Amino acid sequence: MRVTQNLWYEKDMEAAIGFYTSLIPGSSIDSVSSMPTDSPSGPAGSVKVATFTLGDQRYMAIEAGPLDAFNHSFSIMVECDTQAEIDRLWDALRDGGQVEQCGWLKDRWGLSWQIAPKRLGELMNDPDRARAKRVAEAMLTMVKLDLAALEKAAAG
Incomplete structure (x- = not known):
């Protein structure tokens, strides 16, 4: 079983996770990609998904416009x-x-x-x-x- 926290960004996800991983030793951006298909949040390519590690914690991030x-x-x-x-x-x-x-x-x-x-x-x-x-x-x-x-x- 694997547990990963997920963060939803309206915009600037890559800047945010790049900043975080630069601050915390042992951190890395593991992947960044765009959704290849249309989604409820936008057309193909407009939604970005990333995985990254801060210290010893795994995270996923999505940039898909405003939500909460x-x-x-x-x-x-x-x-x-x-x-x-x-x-x-x-x-x-x-x-x-x-x-x-x-x-x-x-x-x-x-x-x-x-x-x-x-x-x-x-x-x-x-x-x-x-x-x-x-x-x-x-x-x-x-x-x-x-x-x-x-x-x-x-x-x-």
Whole structure:
């Protein structure tokens, strides 16, 4: 059995997936093709389909005109080892997009991302619930997540 997430783009699918795969190490565009027949979304050749990999996740994308806009019901979470990785991805993805609270942002195509330190999960699941609460409270005040500030909150 194989599970693949599918993203629907109104336009600029190839630019979007090219951008994403350039940002995430170990990523690749595996295929891009046009539908050879007419479809409900347009005449032959107007609908594009791509497969790509981001890190260790498989995706499919389709460019077939307007349908439903992306929303928070689906997001891509990237867990980073360092603040430098967080900063690099955050700055790239927010260009032309919109930043949100708690490490969330929408890129220029409207896709939601969560850019977070790997360490956040450990801190939030700390058996010392007071420590975990301090981390959660600190995170809720942030837009882009700050690993040093989260560690400081954990330390009290």
